[in-house]
Amino acid sequence: MPExxxxxxIRRQLAGHIGGRTIASARVLDPLLVDPEDPSAFEQRxxxxxxxxxxxxxxxxxxxxDDGEALAMHLRMTGQLLWTPAEPDGPxxxxxxxxxxxxxxxxxxxxxxxxxxxxxLPAGRSARTRAWGKRTGVxxxxxxxxxxxxxxxxERRTAAIKALILDQRIVAGVGNIYADEALFRARVHPRxxxxxxxxxxxxxxHRAIRDRxxxxxxxxGASFDxxxxxxxxxxGMQDLFLVHRRQGEPxxxxxxxxxxxxxAQRGTYWCPKCQPLEMGETC
DNA sequence: ATTTTCCCCTGCCGGC
DNA sequence: TGCCGGCAGGGGAAAA
Numbered sequence: 655m656p657e658x659x660x661x662x663x664i665r666r667q668l669a670g671h672i673g674g675r676t677i678a679s680a681r682v683l684d685p686l687l688v689d690p691e692d693p694s695a696f697e698q699r700x701x702x703x704x705x706x707x708x709x710x711x712x713x714x715x716x717x718x719x720d721d722g723e724a725l726a727m728h729l730r731m732t733g734q735l736l737w738t739p740a741e742p743d744g745p746x747x748x749x750x751x752x753x754x755x756x757x758x759x760x761x762x763x764x765x766x767x768x769x770x771x772x773x774x775l776p777a778g779r780s781a782r783t784r785a786w787g788k789r790t791g792v793x794x795x796x797x798x799x800x801x802x803x804x805x806x807x808x809e810r811r812t813a814a815i816k817a818l819i820l821d822q823r824i825v826a827g828v829g830n831i832y833a834d835e836a837l838f839r840a841r842v843h844p845r846x847x848x849x850x851x852x853x854x855x856x857x858x859x860h861r862a863i864r865d866r867x868x869x870x871x872x873x874x875g876a877s878f879d880x881x882x883x884x885x886x887x888x889x890g891m892q893d894l895f896l897v898h899r900r901q902g903e904p905x906x907x908x909x910x911x912x913x914x915x916x917x918a919q920r921g922t923y924w925c926p927k928c929q930p931l932e933m934g935e936t937c
Numbered sequence: 938a939t940t941t942t943c944c945c946c947t948g949c950c951g952g953c
Numbered sequence: 954t955g956c957c958g959g960c961a962g963g964g965g966a967a968a969a
Contacts (some may be wrong), residue, residue, distance in 0.1 A: 655961090655963070656963095657963095658967085686945095686946095704938080713963075713964095720957085728963080728964085729963095730946095730962085730963050730964075731946085731947095731949085731961080731962055731963065732946090732947085732948085732962095748947095766947060766948065767945090767946050767947055767948080767961095767962090768945085768946055768947075769945070769946065769947095769962085769963070769964085789964090789965090811940095812939085812940080813939075813941090815942060817940085817941095820963085821963095823963075829962085829963070830961095830962065830963085832950095880948090918962065919941085919942080919943095919962080920961095920962065920963095921960090921961075931963085
């Protein structure tokens with residue numbers, strides 16, 4: 655499922671293809687994609703617009719137009735944004751919206767689970783805030799996401815640390831995969847109360863989040879299931895997973911068997927020795 | 938305010 | 954073989 659590295663991969667690819675170009679046509683095939691907006695009104699608002707740049711905050715992708723308005727998209731679980739140099743030969747499976755670009759290329763939003771969403775955002779900071787609210791905090795790859803920021807966000811919090819780093823208002827972009835990987839690298843058990851982390855653990859976790867996301871971007875994201883980039887290609891991060899989806903396998907650090915459980919309503923993987931639940935133990 | 942639960946939606950998989 | 958229940962999970966709303 656697309657998390658920060660996957661969305662960033664798509665952003666970079668799309669920026670190269672449609673940056674500076676004009677949207678010639680827009681078709682919304684699934685009204686749920688733009689709910690509660692009217693699909694035909696949505697199409698009309700997109701047609702004829704010039705793309706200034708593509709931006710990303712957390713897992714949200716923004717196509718910014720030259721007048722400052724923007725199309726915001728979230729791929730949720732199974733969304734794909736596919737770019738093709740020309741109209742695809744046949745119908746794209748699970749296509750929910752199609753953007754025709756003025757050079758003849760096509761961007762298709764495909765999404766079997768239909769969880770993905772798109773919004774049309776007004777220009778201007780205050781109007782944007784009114785329409786958009788405060789869905790996301792600081793982006794995990796932004797220089798503004800610091801160890802100090804993370805530590806302050808965790809103070810006195812009793813919820814599981816995994817739930818807190820999945821909270822997009824604390825840090826935007828971390829999803830289930832990279833949460834497990836970062837917690838393993840930081841040697842922090844996913845069920846530890848957020849406020850119980852020591853300063854050293856907070857620093858390790860901050861570094862680990864950045865490290866794993868950076869690696870995910872470098873290899874084009876994780877494709878153990880449906881994720882594909884804008885060209886329909888798979889990423890390579892699934893081959894570099896340390897613990898995620900590896901229950902029963904030996905820990906890459908200490909060879910202890912990796913466990914699986916449920917934390918924050920998500921399938922969660924960890925090494926019980928490297929990531930002790932009780933304080934004082936070390937691996 | 939914080940934490941937890943439920944729900945959306947559909948493909949896929951294991952069990953019978 | 955085929956049906957079916959359960960699971961997967963991002964995030965937002967609702968409940969606790």
